[in-house]
Amino acid sequence: KAGVTQTPRYLIKTRGQQVTLSCSPISGHRSVSWYQQTPGQGLQFLFEYFSETQRNKGNFPGRFSGRQFSNSRSEMNVSTLELGDSALYLCASRARSGANVLTFGAGSRLTVL
Amino acid sequence: DQQVKQNSPSLSVQEGRISILNCDYTNSMFDYFLWYKKYPAEGPTFLISISSIKDKNEDGRFTVFLNKSAKHLSLHIVPSQPGDSAVYFCAASRTDSWGKFQFGAGTQVVVTP
Numbered sequence: 001k002a003g004v005t006q007t008p009r010y011l012i013k014t015r016g017q018q019v020t021l022s023c024s025p026i027s028g029h030r031s032v033s034w035y036q037q038t039p040g041q042g043l044q045f046l047f048e049y050f051s052e053t054q055r056n057k058g059n060f061p062g063r064f065s066g067r068q069f070s071n072s073r074s075e076m077n078v079s080t081l082e083l084g085d086s087a088l089y090l091c092a093s094r095a096r097s098g099a100n101v102l103t104f105g106a107g108s109r110l111t112v113l
Numbered sequence: 114d115q116q117v118k119q120n121s122p123s124l125s126v127q128e129g130r131i132s133i134l135n136c137d138y139t140n141s142m143f144d145y146f147l148w149y150k151k152y153p154a155e156g157p158t159f160l161i162s163i164s165s166i167k168d169k170n171e172d173g174r175f176t177v178f179l180n181k182s183a184k185h186l187s188l189h190i191v192p193s194q195p196g197d198s199a200v201y202f203c204a205a206s207r208t209d210s211w212g213k214f215q216f217g218a219g220t221q222v223v224v225t226p
Contacts, residue, residue, distance in 0.1 A: 004156070033212050042117075042202060043157070043216035056213045090156055100145055100206065102214065104156030 002027065004105035006091050012111045018079040021108045025072050025093030031055075032074040033102065034066060037088040046089075049074055050096065078110075086112045116140045117205050119217035127225055132190040134220050136203035139184065143205040143215070148177060148188045151200045151219070160201075161188070193224045 005024040013019050025032050033048035033056075045058035049068035066076040072093075078085055088109050092102035118137045126132045134148075144165040149157035163170040163177045163186070170177050176189045190197055200221050204214040 031212055033214075035216070040122075040218055042119075042218040043204075043214075045213050045215070048212040050212070056210065058213070092156075094212065101147065101159050101162065103159070104149075106154065106156045 004091055004093050004103055006089075006105035006108050008108060009106065010109045010111075012113060013081050014113050015081055015083060017081050018077060019081060019110060020075055020077045021089055021091075021110075023074045023076075023091030023093075023105060025074070025091075026103055029093035029095050029103075030072050031094045031096055032068055032072065033092050033094075034074070034076050035090045035092065036060075037090055037107070038086075043090065046076065081112045083112050086110060115218075116143075117203060117215045117217045119201075119203060119220050121220050122218070123221040123223070125223045125225060126193050128195060129192045132188075132193045132197065132222055132224070134188040134190075134201050134203070134222070136186045136188075136217050137184060138186075138205050138215075140205070140207075140215070141184065142207050144208050145206045146177070146179060146186050147204045147206075147214070148175075149202045149204060149216075150197075151202065157202060190222075193222075195224050195226065198222055198224045 031050045034046040035043040048056040068074045088107040090107045092104045147162040148160040151157040179186045200219045203217045206214045
């Protein structure tokens, strides 16, 4: 099985711009969640999607949004970028049934200048 | 509000010895706990998990202990190997909030020859 694929792997933006990150889950996985990793903060939960519906949301401002498509692929968008948005954004998928384990992609490294 | 804490940002251990990583949590509703390992430029990979109905789970060189009364879990790696050098994250979740995991800030483990 192919793993979780995230694109792009690296990107640089300037303050005020917006960015869209993409995630393709493991085949057959219908749940996709997004996490932000910054130094010293660990992984912070952004949101989770299942069958195109947002099921859970973390404590991030409305500038952070996401969606899921019918093929389970997901995108997250950050608008009006701030310097503090520089981080590694990780996508994870999991099977709805079975063990409650997340399988992560390699992440998208966003740098905001 | 950091509900999962890893108070040791780093740990150095000699090859062949035991590595002990600690994790504390504040939310008594958490009932499922996991450990992930992360190498640079890769996403976190699942190591081992434990349900709150157990106090110990083993998988090869890895053992996780859970002390619910103290809201504390630990990961033991015996014997430590150079390939174990990575950042380790503990994570916690609630059965009624599938998909939303709270992660600690991580512990960088360095295994020296």
